[in-house]
Structures are given as C-alpha cells and as structure tokens.
Amino acid sequence: MCLSPLHGEDTLSYQADSIHYGLKEARIELHGNGRLSHGSVHLFAEQIHYNLETEILKAYGTPVLIDSGDTLYGEYIEYHIRENRGRIGQARFSDIQDSALYRGDEMARDSTGTIYISGGRYTTSFTRPPQYTLFSPQFKLIPDEKALARPVVLEVQRSPVVSLPFFIYPLDDDRRSGWLTPRWGVGIAGTGYVDNIGYYWGENPYIDFTMAGRINDFEHYQLRGETRYHLRNRLRGNLSADMSFDDYYGGSSQRWSLSYEHSQHFLPDHSLSLRGSGELVSDNRYYSDYFRDTTDFLRQTTRSQLTLQKRMHRLSGHTSASWERREDFYRQERTQTLPHLRFSTGNYPLLPFLEESSLTWSYSAQGLSRTTEIYREEEEEETTEAGIHHTLPVQGQLTLFNNLHASPVLRYSNQPFHHTGTPQPWCKKIHS
Template identity: 35%
Template sequence: MTRRTGAWFVLPVLLLALSAHAQSPAPDSGRRANELDTLLTYKARIHRHFADERVTVLEGEAEVRYRSMTLRAERITVRWDEHTLLAEGVPDTAWEKAPGRGDSIRVVRFRGEPVFIDGTEELRGHRMVYNFKTGKGQVVRGRTELEGGRYEGGTIKQAGQKTIWVAGGSYTTCELNAPHYHFSSSKMKILVNDKVIARPVVLYFGRVPLAFLPFAIFPHTRGRQSGILVPHYGQSELEGRYLRGLGYYWAPNDYFDASGSIDFFERSGWMLHFGTNYAVRYLLRGNITGSITRKNFVYGQNVRRWDIHISHAQTLDPTTSLQVSGYFVSDRNFYRDLSADLEQRLRRQLQSNATFSKSWPGSKNSLTLNLSETRDLDTGSSIRMLPQVSFYHAQRSLFGSPPRGSRPRWYHSIYYAYNLRAYQRISRAQAGTASSLSTSEEERVANHSLRLSMVNPGKIFGWLQLSQGLNLSEDWFGQAKDYFRRDPTGPVTSRTIHGFFARHTFNYQATLATKLYGLFTPHLGPVEAIRHVVSPTLSFQYSPDFSNPRWGYYEAFVDRSGREVRYDRFGGTPRGGVQALRIGVTNLFQAKVVQGEKEKKLDLFTWDLSTAYNFRAEERKLSDLTWRLRTLFLPMMSLSVDATHSFYQQAPPGEAPQYLWADGGWKRGSFVRLAYLRFSADVRVSGKRRTLPAEEQPSEEAEEEEPGILLPGETPRYQPGKAFEDFTLTWRASVNLSFELDKRWLPERRRYYARISGLELQLTRNWRLAYGAQLDLRERDIVYQRISLHRDLHCWEAEFDWVPTGRDKRYYLRINVKAPQLRELKLEKWGGRAGYLGYGSMY
C-alpha cells in the first residue's frame, strides 16, 4: 500500500501495533513493558505500510516525533515485531570538480543522513538504529555538538538509558571537517550526566600526535564542573622554575563554588590562593578571595604575607539592602610587590565598609547604618567609623499641597528637609613607617539639621526668580577641649573633658536668577540659527563668625606678640563668617541644524564664570574669577579649558597680598592675572563594527547564569588590565592631551602630558595591535607604555604583551585554545625581574 501525502498523522502506537493482524490478542488492561506509552507523530512525502511484515517505511524528508525527541532522515524504517527503528540517508550521484583537475567526475554522496534531536541536543550520523523495547541503539559515524565542542564516533552504541559506548571517538572545538587539533580515543564509555572514561587519549595537531595519556576521566555534565585545576609551568629569574595554579575547583550546586590552588617555586617556597563565590539571583551575591605566602618574593625575607578581599551584596526586600566590602593585607607593600595591575599598586589606601540601607518611599524617609575603615598604606594611619548612622527625610512642602482646584498660595512654596547623623570615629596615627608606636583619638558626634527653602511662586518684574534657603544645624558631642595656661605667659595647653555638649550653627542664602536669550541667523550650510542662552545668578550668603568667643565654641588667648589666637573646642566649627555676594554666569550655545526636511537642536558648548566678594574676610575679600569652557557637539571628542584669574599680586608667604591695580597698576591696565590654566582634549574614535558569527555572539543570559570562580591569581587586583577590549571594531583609539600651568604659588609649575589609553588596530584579518602610553611632553620622557599583539589562529589564539620601560618592565606570551572550556590548554612564557607575576625589570 502506497500513499503520497504531505499531511501529519497522529496515531496511537498501540493501535498501530495491533492493526496489521485482527487475530492479535487484545491488550492487557495495563501497559506492557515493550509498548510505547505515548503517541508517535510522523510525516514524510512517501510512506508505505507493509501489514504482513509489520513494517512501516517513511521516505522523502521523513520525520518522527516521540515525546521531546525528533528524528529526521531521508528514509526511516520501523520494524514493529523487532521493535527497531532504522534511519539512514540514500545514495545520490553528483558531478564535482576533480581535485587538481579542471574536469568534473561523477561521485556518490549520501543525501538526508539522519539527525536525532532531543531538546537542545543534536546528534548526526551516517546510520542510526534504535530498539525502543530494550532502549539500546547504534550510530555509525555519529557526530554531535555540546557547549561549543564537537564529538564524533566511528560507532556509537547505546547500552541502556545511561550508558553509551563509543569506538574511535574524537573531540574538538574546531568546526573544520579536518580540525586543527582534536583529542582521540579508541574506546570510550559515556555515563550520561556523569562522566566519560576514555583510553587511551591522544592529542593531535592536524594528523600529528603530540601528547598521550593511557587513560582519562572527564566530567559529562553541563555548566560548571568540579575538578583539578591545571597548573602552569615557567621560569623566573629570581624564583627559578615554578609550577603555578595547581589546585581543585569545587562546584556542588548552582549557587556556590570554591577553589584552592598553590604555587611552588624552586628557590623561594610556595604561595596559596583560595576563593569562593555564592549567588542567588535577585537575593544575594558575593565572593571571598585571598592568598597567603611565607616568602617575600622581592626582598628575600622569610616572612608570612597574606591578603583577603570580601564582597557581599544582599537584597532583603525591595526597600532594604546590605552591602559589604573589605580589603585586608598583612603589610603595606603587599600589592606593590605582588600585583601586576598598575592601578592596584598605585592605590595606597584600603577601604572597607558595611552598609545597611532601609527606605520608606511613601513617607520619603531613609535610614543608613555604616561601619567603615580607611587605612593609609604609606603612613600606617587609619580612620574607623564604628558606627555611622544617618536618617534622611527628603524635601517636601511644609504646609502640604493646595486643595484640588484652588490656586497655590505663597506659603505652599516653602519646603523643608531633615537630616540626622551620628557616628563614633577612631583615628590612629603611627609615629613612623618603621615604628610600632601609635596614637589613638576617639570622637563621638551626633548632629541633625533642618533646611528650609522657598522658591518665590511668581517672578519679580515678570522675569526675575527669587529663591531662599535657611540651614539650621545642631551638633552633639560627648567630649570637648578645654584650653588653659598654667601661668599668664606660658604656652596654651589643652585637656579633654567628657560630658554632653551642643553646638548650634546656621547659614542663610538668597539667590536671584533669570535667563536671557540671543538669536543669530548666520545661515552657514546646514546651520540655520545659533541661540545663546545666558543664565546669570546673584546670590547673597550669610553666616556669622562662630569663632567669636561669645558663641562659646572657641577660646581666645593673646600670644606674646599681642595677636589674638582662637582655639576650636570641638573641631570643624566654621570660623571667619561669611557675608558675601556671589556672581555667576552660565552660557549655553546651541545650533539649529536643518538636514533635508529634518531639523534638530544641537548643544555646541558651555562657558561658566563665577566670582564672589566676602565683606567679612580679613584679606582676599575678592575671590578668584574662575571659568570653564566645555564642548558638547563633537561626538568623538571633548575639549575643556579650566582657568583661574586672580585680582591680587603674588606675595611671599606671610605677607598680605595687594590688588593688581594698587600702586598705579591700573595705569598699566593690570586688573587681573592668570593664576591657573588647564587644557584637556579627549579623543575617542573607532572604525566600523564587524559582525560576529552567531556562535560567537554573547548570550543574553550568560551574565546572570552562575557565579563562576575567580582565582586570586586571575583577579584584577593581581593581573594587569586587558589590552584588548573590543574585537568587533576594526580599530579604536582613546587619546588624552593635557596641559597645565600653575602660577598660584612661586615658583610656577608647567606640565604637558599625553595619554594614549586605548589604541587598537586590526592590522590584517588575523593580526591586531594594541598600544597604551603616557608621555611627559615637557621632559620628553615616556612615563609608561604597553605594546600588545594578538593573532587569531582560527580555533586558537596567540597574544604577546610587552612593557619595555619603567618598573613594570615585562613580557608575556600566551598561545591557547579559544573555547572557554579548554582555555587551560595553552603555552605561556613570562619574562621580568619578578617573573612570578610577570612584572619588574627584565634585566
């Protein structure tokens, strides 16, 4: 019986098994072990049913679906009595050009070879046989892909639901039919979702065997897998031969992983690294990494050195969170000696903190509890805040909103905000970098402040906006200084008295602001008009002189020269008072650009100026005139100019400065002088973006999948930053040019710098160059430079990193497999005075 159709057929398999013979016994009430327990769906251009033989043959793009499995082939044969399914391609002839010849020859090719799909997994082969009674099967010349790798087998036999035997198996991440490299094994046993046992295992480059193992056991699970970390071998000028990164990685579940590794050095001992990550999506994420060694790798002293870094972020509920971060080191030169990351080595302060935050959006309240420590690695001093509590009530109307439909009154524009802050600060200062003596000072402070502000609901004269603000602050102290003299002419000394003390301060500010508009119509090309927006402000600031003894915050004494000296009892009390007028002008230049029928507004640049006059200041009543010019319209470049102009003559320390126009200076036109100038130009340009193949596109879910361990030897604080950032761009460059002139003090200082922070160039299809440098143009000196080359080797890649100058002199060569799961298959070569981490002098 033959029927040609393109339709789908859904048949109960039990009925199919019984429809050929009416005399077959009726099925039992329960299902038999050899019967399928669901529906089988199939289609084909031609399908034949042979009732006597109980055989079904599907031909022409045949497809069979069973549960989540799909089988496609040019021909599929089902033998119901034998419970077997055979899928195979059919031979076909084609004319192809003969290798090395211009004529064509007739060859036989197989068309429609079977493809088996189960969920996201796909298996291809020349011939497939499956027994759906015993669950066993066989695949001839089978091949499949899993997580970027390609598996092939001469013969694949399924010996059960969880066991697969492979003869003549191979594995590679190279997609070529003749791969550049592959692992080969004559016998393999695969325990599904468990492990793969192979013997022997041979690594081939092309057809040349390079490495051999008598047997090997590999994990056969998706995602992260526990196992031994492959070490790196190399040689250092100071430490001799070394073996780095020998350890174990443990991934018990999707929420936690940990690892430990050790480095052995021929001349200096060992260094241990450890790390752990944990993450629960939308709830918490963190890691702990560290290292310990009993060798100072630079100075040869047998001392124990260590570091620990902790990071934790947790969302307790939508309005509550906890953040923890901490750095702990054994000595102040740990990162300077052992890190190859330039920024980490130059960072001379370690900061650790833990912050608990809670907010109440409906009432505009928020609470923050913080514990922190800042340690200076150069001086050994530290500041601890144990704890610091802050409560903030965001700005809101003092008298509420006006009733619906009514007109706002003037008092509806009065707003208030409240802030409360309390902390205990412990400061420790070390007597010297080599001294163990230190002094400690403890301070307990609490303060709260109330800010009242008002924006005039209408405009004065129809164009002038008035806004006012009053800040009231009260500080509470648990101790204060008491200054005294033991005799009338003796020195002033102090003592600390404990108790409850309060300090009240306030300040007031009023600001007048408006906007002026100017319009020019030059009609220059696509530029139809240029608009100039001028925003002048005039503000008055008032704050009394809280150093006056009548406030009780300072104590005054007369020194031997008859000059009054005032001492602050609490620290940080404002002194001198402010009664100042401040003038500021903001200029914004915009352009109206017309392109065809489209027009758009473009911001060109801004120019901001400001100065002030303080009536209460004893000297320098007139503040410097400062201005800044910044471009906005260049998409790939930003230019900025900062300048400070002084109205005073330069004067030696201790002398009161004179106005430039004093002593006849006005006759010479001396009213203002340049005191400081800085010019900066940032250029960021790039070429066209290349389209990556689909298999190289980053996954949208990859960033949120699993924690993924980072060993300390691989973390940013140990390794230099990446030289190559974006391989999809044909080229890119980031260049900063800066010029600085400082004439505020004598002698004046000039600096000219050029910084090339990210230059990448695709030299050819496979070669890429990266360059970074910092140049001192005035001294004509190269402060720092880094040259990197990258070579694409198809399924492999090679990178050479070279720092030829400075303390960071080093070179590093690496050739490795691109695939993430085999990146440890690589060849490395380091060079440098401290070749252990690849930095330092190369000679």
C-alpha cells in the same frame, strides 16, 4: 591518482596514488597519499586497508584522523566506520574547543564518542617540549562534558611536582565540578611559580566554591578560596581570601588578603538592605610580595565599606549605619570609621495651616567615630574624632510684583565634635 565512491546510503569516498581491489577478500588497499572520507570523518595515511564486509579500516604510516574538527595522530589506526569506534597506537589528540593536546600509548574510541587513553598526557602548552603536562595511566574523555583521570601527576619541564588522586576537567562552557588546570610560569620578580592547583565545586546553581594553591620557588605557599552566590533578586555577591605560608629554612609566617562584594535585601519591598565591597590585607607589603598580576603588584591603596540602610516611607527619608576603611600603603596611613550613622527626612510644609504657603523644612544628621593611624617607622600616631552633625534647612518659593521670583533658604547647622590626639587636616575641614 584514483577517486572512487563506495556503496551505501552514506557515501564513502577515497583516493590515493594507487588503489588495489581484492574481490575474494572483499578488501580495498590505498597506497601513497591515501585519503578516505565518510561523513565528518576524514583519514589521511600512506597506507589504508579497508574491509568491505567488516567495515573496518586500518591505516599505517603516520595516519591522521579528523572527526568534526578534532584531530588524532598516531603510528597506526584501526577504525570501524559504521560503529564510529576504533583505537590508535602512539596517539596524539588535539581538542580545538579546549585548546588542549593529549598523548598516549594507545587511544580507543567507542560508539558514543568517548575516548580512552592508556599512558596518557594532557597539556594546554603547545611548545616543544611542553611547559607542563598531566600524566595518568588512564584518561577518559567524554565529548562536550568532561575529562577524567585517576591518578594524575603534574610534571613541569618533565619533572614530577604534584600528585593528585584523581582529575576532573570540564570540556564545556557550563559550570561543572572538577580539578582545576594548573598553570606555571615566571613572575615579574623573576621567580618561578606553579598556580591553580585545586578543585572547583559548582553543582548548585546558586553557589559555587573554589579552593586552589600556589607555589613560589618551593618556599612560598599560598592557599586561595573563592565563593560566588546569587539567590534571585534577594542575595548576591562573592568572597575571595588567600593566605600565605612561608618557610625560610625553619622560620615561618602567615599573611593574608581578603576581598568581598555583597548585596542583600531583607524585605520584599527592598526597604531594608545590606551592601558593601572592598579589600583587606594583613600588611602593606603583601601585594608586592605575593602579587598575582601587575594590577596587584602596583596597588597602593585598599578601600572597604559595608552599609545597612532602611528606607522610611512615612517620613520620605532613610537611615543607615555603615563601616568604612581606607589604607594608603605609600603614606602608611589607615583611616577607619565605625560607626557612620546617617538619618534624613523628606520635605514637609513649614506652615501646614496655610494652603498658599510654599515654605518647607527637612532634617538630616550624621554621627561618626573616625580613627586615623600613622604607622611609619619614624612616626606612630593615632587620632580619633567623634561627634554628630545636624542640619535643618527651611526653603520655599516667593513671587514679588508678579514678575520677580525668589527662593530663600535658611539653614541651621550644628556639629559638635570631640578629638583625641593631634587633629589631622580632614578634622579641621569639618569645622570650617
């Protein structure tokens, strides 16, 4: 083994089983277990030829080039040391940050670090053979920014599935617009799927959009849309919806689900706000038929609500109007309240002309219209309850014999309700 440093401000070190110097040709040849290092660049190969004048090295015999943690493999490598550019034949490139693998007939790298791949393939699957690949005649990788390809074909188990006109994939943690990386696999029910076929737009710092598709056994097609929004301390939330398009040999059906979360302040003092969250679904079997994970598959209930609330500073109270919905898939029951009105005040002196009196009063009221539906095969029933509930409490502090303290409370409550259909257990509870 020989080891020798080379000239220049940046140290170039090399070693091999044997080293040959060509003084006239200004050339160094490394034979057998060759290794050459220059800064963060390390080259390993059976044969390495380096020209001292042009500062171009050529490597043969399954060379491996490591640059700042990224690894490139190929049948041969031609690299310019000072300009930090070169090309690789029958190359493989492993990106440790993206956990991705690129292959190509030839790779070229310019002085900015941008990598160009001819006849390239991209995948995040490291199995042999990979479970899926994206093929494109031309790939362009901009370090720490994005990968671009045009056109691109998704191959699953080496079979072409989907073709896209172009492909953009971010290579950093910042939000960037681009095509999503497809996923494929086998679900709990044993059916195969291809997922995440779509596009992400996120150039605006306050809002982004995602549109993606999913294919199950080439019979069930789903389209998913998502958006997130956030405007300082006034508005924030997210909305996600998907719809299925089934094709059973000529028949078709459309089913859907929707989930949301929303928070909004209409006034600068946050006294008027709108808040809500929940899920809606077209039917009770949607999650079990079109699940995305185990959580969705086992879901038996959905809940949704949306509330508009106003704080009243002069009354030290608040008022609100809300919509509430709950569905139990197992019991096949759906309960919906629209509207649900609430009003309450703070505590006020009962005898304001008596300064020593500690008796206070307050008032609260609730009004609602609630409907319960039972949609079992053997039973279909609908029950409606509507009414209002008033409460007027009077309370205070009393001291007897200088040592005995009491807190008397007098509460008046009235709740007239109207029922249609057969009353449910929760209806009876209100009258207790």
